[in-house]
Amino acid sequence: MIEYELQGPHSEERSRIRLISALREGRFPQSVLIDGPAGIGKKKLAMELVRALMCTHPDHRPCGECFNCKMASNPEAVDLWLVPLLAKEASAKSAAEATSKTTAKTVEEYTKECVEKIVENPYSIEYLPPGATISVDLVRSLTKRFALKSSGVRCVIIAEADRMNTSAANAFLKTLEEVPPNTYFILTTESRDLLLETIRSRCLSLHLQPWTDDEVRSELEHRNGEAPSADVLGLSLGSPGRAMFFAENAMHLTELAVTFVNKSLEGDFSFLLKLVAEKVADKVVDDVNNVALFLDVLSFVLADIVRRQSGLSLRLPSAMEGVSERALNLTPVALNEALKTVQDTARMVASRSVNILVALQSLAIKLFDGYRQ
Ligand SMILES: [Zn+2]
Structure with a gap:
């Protein structure tokens, strides 16, 4: 046999x-x-x-x-x-x-x-x-x-x-x-x-x-020679391929997402619209794939604010250090609305029915619409 x-x-x-x-x-x-x-x-x-x-x-x-x-x-x-x-x-x-x-x-x-x-x-x-x-x-x-x-x-x-x-x-x-x-x-x-x-x-x-965190960690150690950060593991959702992507790109994508939350809440649109245009031009967020991953990161940041308010452990402990006090105090309703807005944008981008720059810029304006004081 x-x-x-x-x-x-x-x-x-x-x-x-x-x-x-x-x-x-x-x-x-x-x-x-x-x-x-x-x-x-x-x-x-x-x-x-x-x-x-x-x-x-x-x-x-x-x-x-x-x-x-x-x-x-x-x-x-x-x-x-x-x-x-x-x-x-x-x-x-x-x-x-x-x-x-x-x-x-x-x-x-x-x-x-x-x-x-x-x-x-x-x-x-x-x-x-x-x-x-x-x-x-x-x-x-x-x-x-x-x-x-x-x-x-x-x-x-x-x-x-x-x-x-x-x-x-x-x-x-x-x-x-x-x-x-x-x-x-x-x-x-x-x-x-x-x-x-x-x-x-x-x-x-x-x-x-999905793989366990330990399995993802050991595959990345085997391939890259170093262990992934806690934020990378949090973003991986048990997928070694996602972990490998975020091991390379998490830093600037989490930074962009946190800036998105802070600046949009402040209503500093001139800064944010310019930043988005730069990131599109630099090809950080310029196609259906990387925009979907960026919007994922943005959802994770919003969800982590909710988790922090509920006393749960964070998926992105490092990135969350950059979130402003004001954003950390958003109401659950505002956060939920913001999450829905991000999901709507993700759907539009996936269906290719919208220009990426326009989609991200209007997201910057709509994110906390009605909840800015
Ligand atoms: Zn053989």
Whole structure:
């Protein structure tokens, strides 16, 4: 009997046990859907699973030594991946169409650039540009990959599967019906609800739980050589990828959020509007991703004021030292209204229905509207 062992944190153990028993009993489903918050390690688990499925070791998989195990962690192996691309990248020529005279990048090269980032840090929450999607052409390219005969197991990891539009999703369903045996798809998504029910129902579904603070801390120590600060752990929400992002960006994002609260409450709009314009120009908050993370930090600061008033422990103990006395004395109603205003802004930014600079500047004015004295 072949023994399987998948690596990962204790918090993921239930998901690993389900996968291992399916592998052991030889009833592995054709497609697996891994969902969970950003940066939690969905692609990391997918890669581990690909190794286990493709490994050729006679009794212990993944062995980490055989050709297939090594291929599973090689960014050159672009056939193992389907990743979202920007429209101009997805419509580039494929390697098969390119001639020796072609100098423009091919779809495979764009995919490889993305896979390199994933292999280097599968937890990263900033590896994709906003607006990258899985187009119907990319999905159709799967069928071509499977046209070549192969005796072994084949796997494809579909990262951020919810970035398929309806026609891509329908093409994927068709692909599922046509693929040869011994072919497995591992889909990852931040929210399974964003996928078509017809796809969800065909997958073994796994939901990854947030990590404990200790697990996040030790992963960051292992990667960065230093422990994350209390504020970074507080912002991570049990996601090592978020912790890595905030380990690099927490300082200026928390500082900006605290200034936002203090200055907006003072009604010092000329200062704040200028500051926002500078931060947009400096690309600190200039796209859907980093603005969403900034608004998250701002919500955390507001929520921490509530926590402090209620005598609860703070998520951002260091950043809270900069919050003005006046802000610390805001009424619960004012804080609740402010939180709602931030959430409304986050929704508008996510739906791309508003210019980012305008959204942040009007947030600066609206934040404590009616509660300034
Ligand atoms: Zn192996």
